[in-house]
Amino acid sequence: MRKVQIRKFLLIDGSYKARILRGKKTTTIRYGDYEARPGGEVYLVVTPSDTAVAKLRITGVEKRKVKELTNEDARRDGFSDVRELLGELNKIYGELYGDDDVTIISFEVIKRFEDGIPLKWLKALNYREPAEIARLYLENKEKLNLNRETDFIMRRIYNEGLGKAVRTFGPKRVQNALLKVYHGLYAEGLI
Incomplete structure (x- = not known):
């Protein structure tokens, strides 16, 4: 076996x-x-x-x-x-x-996790939690220069949780924003 x-x-x-x-x-x-x-x-x-x-x-x-x-x-x-x-x-x-x-x-x-995190999101974020991605974004947003919607989504995740962000913006937009931020952080050597 x-x-x-x-x-x-x-x-x-x-x-x-x-x-x-x-x-x-x-x-x-x-x-x-x-x-x-x-x-x-x-x-x-x-x-x-x-x-x-x-x-x-x-x-x-x-x-x-x-x-x-x-x-x-x-x-x-x-x-x-x-x-x-x-x-x-x-x-x-x-x-x-x-x-x-x-x-x-x-x-x-x-x-x-008050708001569950879809496993496929965790895998796509290399097992980084959305709250951590949002925190790193807010600490480094001037280096990333992403659009306003991404900024709003990250702020919502950071301040009110993933569930609230998903209910406000929809799962696809939240997932896309998280991936965009993750890749931006990665490209800058921040994760």
């Missing part, structure tokens, strides 16, 4: 979002061999919307066999007991057996 590396984001079903954000689910248990760096920071991306809703710090990575999972593992993963956990894992991965390998990835939420 090949090793799966978690580097930039952790994809998780949207039904778990509230439990994670409330601190009721502090692990994810994955079938197979996953690799993540303890201390590393990744985005929590929920499906099916593919939206980043938080930033997580990986606090631990542990390899186990399915038969070694405990009720404590289940509780940290947001389930009442190991039977409930296994039922959910079997729904996701198909029937798992006692000798199958799983990886327990522990994490803590370090930042929540």
